[in-house]
Amino acid sequence: MKTLRGTKAVMLVATIAVVAVGAGLFWFQRSNGDSGPLRLYGNVDIREVQLAFRQPGRVARMNFDEGDAIAAGARMAALDAQPYREALAAAEASVQVAQAELAKLRRGLRPQEITQAREALGQAQAGATDAERNYERQSRLLASGASSQRTVDAARTARDQAAAGVNAAKAALSQAMEGFRKEDIAAAEARLAAAQAARTQAATALADTELLAPSDGTVIARVREPGSMVASQSPVYSLSLDAPVVVRAYVGEPHLGRVAPGTAVLVRSDSSPRAYRGQVGFVSPRAEFTPKTVETPELRTDLVYRLRIVVQDGDAALRQGMPVTVELASPPGAPASGRAG
Numbered sequence: 182m183k184t185l186r187g188t189k190a191v192m193l194v195a196t197i198a199v200v201a202v203g204a205g206l207f208w209f210q211r212s213n214g215d216s217g218p219l220r221l222y223g224n225v226d227i228r229e230v231q232l233a234f235r236q237p238g239r240v241a242r243m244n245f246d247e248g249d250a251i252a253a254g255a256r257m258a259a260l261d262a263q264p265y266r267e268a269l270a271a272a273e274a275s276v277q278v279a280q281a282e283l284a285k286l287r288r289g290l291r292p293q294e295i296t297q298a299r300e301a302l303g304q305a306q307a308g309a310t311d312a313e314r315n316y317e318r319q320s321r322l323l324a325s326g327a328s329s330q331r332t333v334d335a336a337r338t339a340r341d342q343a344a345a346g347v348n349a350a351k352a353a354l355s356q357a358m359e360g361f362r363k364e365d366i367a368a369a370e371a372r373l374a375a376a377q378a379a380r381t382q383a384a385t386a387l388a389d390t391e392l393l394a395p396s397d398g399t400v401i402a403r404v405r406e407p408g409s410m411v412a413s414q415s416p417v418y419s420l421s422l423d424a425p426v427v428v429r430a431y432v433g434e435p436h437l438g439r440v441a442p443g444t445a446v447l448v449r450s451d452s453s454p455r456a457y458r459g460q461v462g463f464v465s466p467r468a469e470f471t472p473k474t475v476e477t478p479e480l481r482t483d484l485v486y487r488l489r490i491v492v493q494d495g496d497a498a499l500r501q502g503m504p505v506t507v508e509l510a511s512p513p514g515a516p517a518s519g520r521a522g
Contacts, residue, residue: 219439221488221507223430225450225499229401232418233411234260235389240409240417247403251394251420258405258417260390269387272380279373286366295354302350309343316340397423399497426495428459430507431485439509440464446490447508453498459507463489 238260245257316336322328402419405411428448432440440461448457465487490507492499499505 219432219436219509221430221432221509223428223488223490223505223507225501225503225505226427226429227499227501228422228425228427229501230395230398230420230422231416232257232392232394232420233414233416234258234392235413236260236265236386237411237413238264238390240405240407240411243403243405243407243417245400245403245418247400249400251398251400253394253396255394256391257394258392260411262387262390265383265387265390269380269383272376272383275376276373276380279369279376283366283369283373286369298350298354298356302347302354305343305346305350309340309347312336312340312343392417394420399423421501424495426492426499427462428488428490428492428505428507430488430490432464432488433485434468437464437486440486440488444509448490448492448499448505449508450499450503450505452503455498457492457499458494459490459492461488461509462491463487 240258241261242259243257244255244259245251251257316333316339319328319333319336323330323333398420400418401421403417404419405415405417411417442461442464444461446459446461448459449455468484468486488507
């Protein structure tokens with residue numbers, strides 16, 4: 182009986198010792214777990230651009246197919262530009278008309294027109310002098326009874342009309358010599374500016390018939406074909422940009438202190454042995470639940486923080502949505518190497 186009790190006591194002591202050692206090892210590993218490399222899991226996120234014409238029209242050329250590599254500035258497609266060339270020609274003609282009208286107003290009347298106005302004044306003055314003499318003569322004849330009151334009244338009216346004609350001729354000569362009013366010239370300048378703006382718009386519309394690649398990339402979709410009618414902003418190509426290559430990953434709250442903008446990382450995929458260099462460019466200030474598409478060793482109900490990691494030497498082996506492993510080798514408390522975009 183005593184032997185049985187002694188055996189149970191030894192087993193109990195051994196069990197307690199095993200539990201203590203296991204607990205100690207667990208807490209040791211947990212307290213020192215942050216000293217090793219931190220591995221995160223995420224997906225490649227390559228930006229895409231939907232390319233479209235800014236003007237409507239008929240597609241004349243589609244120069245690339247799916248999978249073609251595109252350099253920045255490449256002419257990818259073109260619209261039938263004839264309607265836009267005609268619109269530009271009409272706008273140019275309107276500018277020339279406005280320029281001619283403004284030049285005419287600024288120069289004023291021609292010398293011949295001023296001479297005509299001066300001669301018209303002389304004729305009016307001569308007619309006024311003759312009308313004044315006739316009136317005086319008829320007035321003297323009325324006193325002697327050789328003329329009637331009616332004749333005198335008619336002579337007076339003719340004199341007054343001739344005097345008014347002289348005043349009108351003087352005003353016309355003054356206007357001819359001074360030129361056009363400043364308000365007329367300002368209005369002509371405004372019409373010229375409007376015509377020039379319309380010409381600029383027409384030139385811009387003509388330039389927009391050429392669709393240029395905004396940056397280096399790869400065609401992933403060719404939406405239209407030559408001969409198609411497209412509306413403004415209707416996509417004709419879908420372009421995958423070569424840069425930047427971004428990895429969207431998530432880090433758990435216990436490891437948040439080890440990740441800071443500028444932290445150097447290594448990115449690996451299952452399809453390539455190469456390790457890509459990158460930097461943490463963004464750490465979300467808001468916690469969220471782990472998305473279902475992300476694989477992490479922690480429970481999926483744990484709160485995590487989203488990271489944006491910019492891959493500095495990415496190539497065609499990194500494709501949209503590809504799962505990757507991110508290793509943060511920087512030790513805790515190490516200074517950030519710089520902020521990435």
